[in-house]
Amino acid sequence: MTTGFAAGLRASDVAPGTVVTVVVGGQSLCVGRTLDDRWGAIEDVCTHDGGDLGDGELDGDAVECPRHGGRFDLFTGRVVALPPVVPVKAYPVHLDGDEIVVELS
Amino acid sequence: MTIQTTQIQSGGLDATTVAQISSGEPGWLRELRADWWGTVDANPWPTGAEEEWRRTSLDDLPRDGGLLLDPPMATYDLDPELAARGVIFSDLASAVREHGDLVKARLGQNQTLPAQMPFWGRSLAAWTGGTFLYVPKGVVIDGLLTARTSLPSGTFTYLPHTLVILEEDASATLFEEVSSPDGQAVWFGGTADVQVGYGARLRYANLQRLGDGVWRIGAQRVDVGQDANVTTLNAEIGSAISKVGMDVRMTGKGGTSRLLGLLAAGGSQSIDFNSCQDLIGSHTTSDLLYLSALYDAAHASFYGVTRVRPEAKQTSSYQECRNLLLSPKAGAEPIPVLEIETNDILRCGHGATAGAIDPVQRFYAQSRGMTAEAAERMIVRGFFERVVAQIDSEPIKARVLDALAARIGSVEEEAA
Amino acid sequence: MAVPNPAVDKVPTGYKYGWHDPEMKSLHVMKKGLSREVVEEISRIKGEPQWMTDLRLKAYRHFEARPMPTWGGDMSQIDFQDIFYYVTATDKAVQSWDDVPDYIRRTYDRLGIPEAEKKYLAGVGGQYDSEVVYHNIRADLEKLGVIFLGTDEGLQKYPEIFKEYFGTVIPPNDNKLAALNTAVWSGGSFIYVPKGVHVELPLQAYFRINTENMGQFERTLIIADEGSSVHYVEGCTAPAYTTASLHSAVVEIIVKKGARVRYTTIQNWSHNVYNLVTKRAVAYEDAVMEWVDGNLGSHLTMKYPSIYLLGERAHGEVLSIAFAGSDQHQDAGGKVIHAAPNTTSLITSKSISQGTGRTSYRGLVKVYPGCHGSKSTVRCDALILSDEARSDTYPYMEIDEDDVTIGHEATVSKVGSEQLFYLMSRGMNEAEASAMIVNGFIEPIVKELPMEYAVEMNRLIQLQMEGAVG
Numbered sequence: 006m007t008t009g010f011a012a013g014l015r016a017s018d019v020a021p022g023t024v025v026t027v028v029v030g031g032q033s034l035c036v037g038r039t040l041d042d043r044w045g046a047i048e049d050v051c052t053h054d055g056g057d058l059g060d061g062e063l064d065g066d067a068v069e070c071p072r073h074g075g076r077f078d079l080f081t082g083r084v085v086a087l088p089p090v091v092p093v094k095a096y097p098v099h100l101d102g103d104e105i106v107v108e109l110s
Numbered sequence: 111m112t113i114q115t116t117q118i119q120s121g122g123l124d125a126t127t128v129a130q131i132s133s134g135e136p137g138w139l140r141e142l143r144a145d146w147w148g149t150v151d152a153n154p155w156p157t158g159a160e161e162e163w164r165r166t167s168l169d170d171l172p173r174d175g176g177l178l179l180d181p182p183m184a185t186y187d188l189d190p191e192l193a194a195r196g197v198i199f200s201d202l203a204s205a206v207r208e209h210g211d212l213v214k215a216r217l218g219q220n221q222t223l224p225a226q227m228p229f230w231g232r233s234l235a236a237w238t239g240g241t242f243l244y245v246p247k248g249v250v251i252d253g254l255l256t257a258r259t260s261l262p263s264g265t266f267t268y269l270p271h272t273l274v275i276l277e278e279d280a281s282a283t284l285f286e287e288v289s290s291p292d293g294q295a296v297w298f299g300g301t302a303d304v305q306v307g308y309g310a311r312l313r314y315a316n317l318q319r320l321g322d323g324v325w326r327i328g329a330q331r332v333d334v335g336q337d338a339n340v341t342t343l344n345a346e347i348g349s350a351i352s353k354v355g356m357d358v359r360m361t362g363k364g365g366t367s368r369l370l371g372l373l374a375a376g377g378s379q380s381i382d383f384n385s386c387q388d389l390i391g392s393h394t395t396s397d398l399l400y401l402s403a404l405y406d407a408a409h410a411s412f413y414g415v416t417r418v419r420p421e422a423k424q425t426s427s428y429q430e431c432r433n434l435l436l437s438p439k440a441g442a443e444p445i446p447v448l449e450i451e452t453n454d455i456l457r458c459g460h461g462a463t464a465g466a467i468d469p470v471q472r473f474y475a476q477s478r479g480m481t482a483e484a485a486e487r488m489i490v491r492g493f494f495e496r497v498v499a500q501i502d503s504e505p506i507k508a509r510v511l512d513a514l515a516a517r518i519g520s521v522e523e524e525a526a
Numbered sequence: 527m528a529v530p531n532p533a534v535d536k537v538p539t540g541y542k543y544g545w546h547d548p549e550m551k552s553l554h555v556m557k558k559g560l561s562r563e564v565v566e567e568i569s570r571i572k573g574e575p576q577w578m579t580d581l582r583l584k585a586y587r588h589f590e591a592r593p594m595p596t597w598g599g600d601m602s603q604i605d606f607q608d609i610f611y612y613v614t615a616t617d618k619a620v621q622s623w624d625d626v627p628d629y630i631r632r633t634y635d636r637l638g639i640p641e642a643e644k645k646y647l648a649g650v651g652g653q654y655d656s657e658v659v660y661h662n663i664r665a666d667l668e669k670l671g672v673i674f675l676g677t678d679e680g681l682q683k684y685p686e687i688f689k690e691y692f693g694t695v696i697p698p699n700d701n702k703l704a705a706l707n708t709a710v711w712s713g714g715s716f717i718y719v720p721k722g723v724h725v726e727l728p729l730q731a732y733f734r735i736n737t738e739n740m741g742q743f744e745r746t747l748i749i750a751d752e753g754s755s756v757h758y759v760e761g762c763t764a765p766a767y768t769t770a771s772l773h774s775a776v777v778e779i780i781v782k783k784g785a786r787v788r789y790t791t792i793q794n795w796s797h798n799v800y801n802l803v804t805k806r807a808v809a810y811e812d813a814v815m816e817w818v819d820g821n822l823g824s825h826l827t828m829k830y831p832s833i834y835l836l837g838e839r840a841h842g843e844v845l846s847i848a849f850a851g852s853d854q855h856q857d858a859g860g861k862v863i864h865a866a867p868n869t870t871s872l873i874t875s876k877s878i879s880q881g882t883g884r885t886s887y888r889g890l891v892k893v894y895p896g897c898h899g900s901k902s903t904v905r906c907d908a909l910i911l912s913d914e915a916r917s918d919t920y921p922y923m924e925i926d927e928d929d930v931t932i933g934h935e936a937t938v939s940k941v942g943s944e945q946l947f948y949l950m951s952r953g954m955n956e957a958e959a960s961a962m963i964v965n966g967f968i969e970p971i972v973k974e975l976p977m978e979y980a981v982e983m984n985r986l987i988q989l990q991m992e993g994a995v996g
Contacts, residue, residue: 074588074697086697087808087834090865091894404928420913435928438895446934448919453910453940463933464925 009099009106012036012046016103024063024079030109036098037063037079044098045079046107053089123267125151127177128235136210142218147235155228162225162384165411165443166353171325172295178268181239184257196246199255202271205242212244216275220303223386226329226355233269233301233329240270240301245280245310254283254505261290261298261320269299276310276338283313285506289348292321298349300328306338308362313341315506319513320348322377329355336362336391343370343501346381347513356385360394360425370497371400372510374490374517375408385414385429392423400431401497403490403518404440411443418458420451429460434467434493436486487519559607562586565709568612572678572712575685585698585708592702598888599826599855604800609772611710611743630796636989667725672756673718674729677745680716687718691749695778695806695834704804707743707776714744714775719754719785728757728790728976744775750785750813757788759976766823772800773824779807781815783837788816792979794823794986797853801827811837811866818974821848821856822986830888832861835869835900842871844889845971850915851990852881859889859906859920864930868899875906876968879915880990886918891925891932898929906936909967911960961991 010030016038019025024037026049033049035058043066049057051070060071067076067085076086082095097108128147132140156163188199198209205213218234221227241257261268276282290296298320306312320326326349334340346352358367373381387396402410412431433442444462467489475485494514501507565586569579594601667674673684681688698708719725750756773795781787787807795801801824809815817831833842844860862871877885887906908917919936941963949959964987965972972980 069697069699071699073701074699076694076697086694087806088697088700088863090834090836090863433925435925435930438928440928441924441926443922443924444934445920445922446936447921448908448917448936448938450908450910450917450938452913453915454913455910455938455940458939459935459937460919461933461935462921462923463931464923465931465933466929 008110009108012105012107014105016100016105022063024061024068026059029107033057034107035068036105037068039066046096046098047077047079047082048093050093051075051089052091052093123177123232123236131236131238138214139206143235146218146231150228150231150235153228156225160225162355162413166351166380166382172297175266175297177236177238178266179238181268182260182262184259186257192251195249197249197251198242198244200242202237202240202242202273217273220331222329222331222357223355229299229327230301230329233271233299236269237271241272241286243274243284245276245282247277248279250281254285254503256285258287263291263294265295267297272302274304276306276312278308279310281311283503285315287317287509289319290321290324294321294323296324298324298326300326302330304332306333306340307335309337311339313502315343317345317510317513318348322350324349326352331357333359333361334365334367337364338362339366341368345372345510345513347374347517350379352381354383358387358396360389360391360396363391364393365391366395369398370500372494372497373402373410374514375410376405376517377408379408382411387416387427389418389422389425389427394422395426398429399497401494403434403436403493404442405436407439409441413445415447415449416460417449418452418455422452423454424456426457431462433464434490435465490518558610560611564611568710574681578681581693581698582709585705588699589702589705589709592705594702598828599857604772612712633989670723671720672723672725675716677714677716677747691780692747695780695808696776696804701804703774703802704776707745707774711743711745714746717748717756717758719750719756721751722753724754725756728759730759742773746777748779748787750781750787752782753784755786759790761792766795771798775803777805781807781809781813783811783813786814788818790818790975792820796823797825799824803829805829805831808834808836809840809842812839813837814841816843817860819846819858821858825853826855828857830859830861834863834865836865838866838868840866840869844873845974846875847968847971848877848885850879850883850885852883855884857886857888859887861890862902864893864897864900867897869897871902873904874970876971877917878909878911878964879917880911882914884916886920888920890922893925893927893930893932895926897927900930902932904934908938910938910940957992961988964991
């Protein structure tokens with residue numbers, strides 16, 4: 006029994022090496038697909054200034070905040086580059102056919 | 111009891127409302143209101159980029175409430191003998207009717223800090239209440255002048271404007287207190303324009319005990335004349351969001367000002383003060399002391415600027431902001447700024463602290479047999495003593511302590 | 527009363543360029559201005575790995591997109607297109623001694639700077655003759671496993687370390703000037719100290735024989751591994767003359783568990799320079815990071831050395847001296863971010879403004895929730911020596927944890943007439959007495975400088991005071 010929530014996105018909507026913002030289960034998340042086709046999701050918030058990561062980029066395995074360049078690991082939510090210091094929550098992602106499913110529990 | 115407000119069709123205050131309030135008022139006042147509304151039109155809201163507004167967002171300000179037309183009248187008790195000597199102490203509307211020329215000459219003549227202008231302008235355009243105090247030359251008022259307002263229940267906008275004028279060598283103590291019930295979304299202003307003349311002496315205390323749904327966005331401008339002596343006190347106990355700008359201008363040589371503040375906040379209150387102590391005249395003194403005790407998830411910001419102008423010689427200033435954080439989610443941002451443009455100063459400095467109660471103090475109190483809660487109450491009460499001790503008037507002190515007790519708890523029964 | 531300052535009269539205007547180049551090296555077109563092509567060219571000439579080229583280009587994109595800061599000093603005169611962004615070691619501009627302003631030449635004489643060092647500082651000599659000294663030091667360090675190279679060489683030789691740390695403390699998009707530096711950086715120092723190694727001798731920038739020492743866009747990366755310690759010194763008190771008017775360096779420092787790093791800078795750039803620097807360190811558990819920051823020169827300096835205390839019991843200190851004479855604005859300070867429990871910090875700032883100079887202290891103490899037991903003290907004192915000078919203090923505090931002790935105190939004062947009178951009654955003239963008082967004022971920080979800097983600093987202050995009173 007899955008605790009996953011459908012992201013309302015298809016795999017084909019997300020190009021490799023990019024991250025997309027989507028609301029899943031009432032939360033705003035950044036869902037990313039690395040260049041080598043791994044999927045992850047983190048909370049859509051930059052803990053440095055409280056704003057969202059919205060227009061951020063995926064840099065390798067890390068989501069980069071557009072305002073000051075802080076980076077969070079897509080799979081663990083750990084801070085990879087300052088100025089944020091507090092990590093964000095990360096959620097596992099899997100594909101159900103072409104549907105993207107995020108495990109929110 | 112239903113309150114009487116203007117019928118606002120859509121989205122709050124506008125030029126029509128301003129014209130509405132003004133029907134029946136003398137022509138000069140109608141014009142004054144319209145002129146001030148004009149400034150609001152040109153500069154409607156802070157952008158949020160201003161240093162003074164970075165820490166408080168106005169997104170959720172309740173803007174749609176009708177304007178309170180019939181505010182409950184505070185009682186303005188004045189000894190007839192003083193009235194005979196020319197002292198005027200009444201609500202602003204009565205003053206307009208009974209002393210029109212005097213009010214016309216002094217109302218709405220001043221601006222304030224750019225960051226507060228959108229709200230100053232609104233008050234001057236749409237005031238429907240407030241206090242008028244005029245003390246003529248040489249008149250010394252020993253007793254306390256009190257203006258206490260209890261706002262009714264309901265959702266509304268109320269922007270009272272207080273105008274205080276002390277002529278040469280006058281002396282007075284004014285205490286304004288406002289309260290309102292909890293659970294009501296209200297936009298309360300509270301602006302004050304205070305002019306203290308040559309050699310005059312003013313004590314001006316403001317006690318705010320507004321309900322937990324109130325947004326209080328106020329401003330105070332104080333002009334301190336030559337050799338004048340002014341003490342102001344702002345005691346902030348209530349409201350959901352409180353944003354006040356203080357604009358203190360030491361224009362006259364030898365003037366002195368003491369700016370005191372007591373903030374006690376809990377819940378998820380947010381108190382945000384900004385001040386400007388502008389030392390323009392030589393030999394002026396301005397000291398500021400703001401103390402806050404923060405519980406639960408309350409947050410206090412303080413952005414204070416001390417500016418010493420190049421031509422101000424031998425000035426003396428100190429700005430102090432101290433914050434007691436009494437629970438893990440409480441937070442403080444004290445930012446005391448100095449902009450000093452001359453070296454010919456007697457004394458200049460500032461200090462800011464934020465943190466928990468000193469554990470040694472706490473241990474000492476508890477080792478005396480006090481419970482943890484009682485110890486905390488006593489220590490917080492002690493923390494506020496530096497300001498409380500400077501309140502000369504016993505009745506004001508009593509009212510302020512009473513209001514504080516509601517937040518910090520009563521210490522009387524613990525006194526050994 | 528306006529204070530005469532020889533510096534004002536001699537500030538070089540315009541961009542003068544004197545070639546003195548015995549060897550012609552590779553062919554590349556030298557042109558002013560910044561573009562994608564210039565960034566690519568820089569990377570190509572250096573023979574960098576693709577990931578560094580990509581990073582430079584990304585940073586360039588950010589630089590273009592970002593507006594200039596609207597706070598701090600006046601940067602309206604900076605023209606980013608009127609700058610040469612790359613000069614190789616061999617065809618580096620070598621000015622003629624005649625171009626060096628008088629006030630600088632006089633200061634060298636008064637400070638007793640040796641001939642060769644003078645020429646080096648003035649950018650007239652391509653090399654500082656410390657070849658022998660440098661090689662000996664290198665041999666000693668190598669034995670300890672310490673890496674101390676120019677940043678370019680560091681990238682070539684240790685790309686894995688670079689990739690792991692570069693841009694993690696100051697990411698390319700941190701601010702506009704950091705983005706610029708990340709796009710066009712060249713030169714700077716790369717230092718790695720292995721676990722448990724204590725480097726006794728302070729490492730100094732000009733030990734490395736590299737004319738990029740006074741480069742405009744230096745990039746420094748220092749990693750002190752667990753339990754190690756090192757002291758790095760940059761710059762010098764004697765004024766450095768350069769025609770390049772924009773200096774925008776980036777320094778990233780990682781202080782691992784139990785390690786200790788001190789980074790000392792004495793900056794005395796000529797008065798045509800805009801010195802806009804981003805310096806930041808991260809300190810982990812039980813680590814100690816100290817910034818000693820002396821700002822004496824430049825037309826405008828904006829610099830706020832920062833420390834992120836990321837591990838329990840980490841400690842950070844910023845000791846800052848700023849001196850602003852006429853036509854100068856030192857906008858400096860320090861930032862400490864408490865992001866772990868029981869962390870401590872101390873910021874001490876002493877600033878002096880004279881003539882029409884302006885010093886501004888700008889700082890931040892931020893405490894995140896959960897950082898219980900943290901303590902921070904900030905002490906800013908400003909001395910204003912003339913009635914046209916100006917001093918500002920902008921201390922920000924964001925305290926979101928209750929179980930902490932955070933305090934800030936500041937004073938602004940002038941030289942007391944009683945103090946002056948007392949010293950003069952002891953036989954000193956006004957300049958000597960003032961110098962003594964000023965030296966006393968900055969003593970708590972000067973005593974943290976390596977000996978020769980402290981001596982030079984005191985003499986420099988004396989010179990400045992003579993100029994002020996004379």
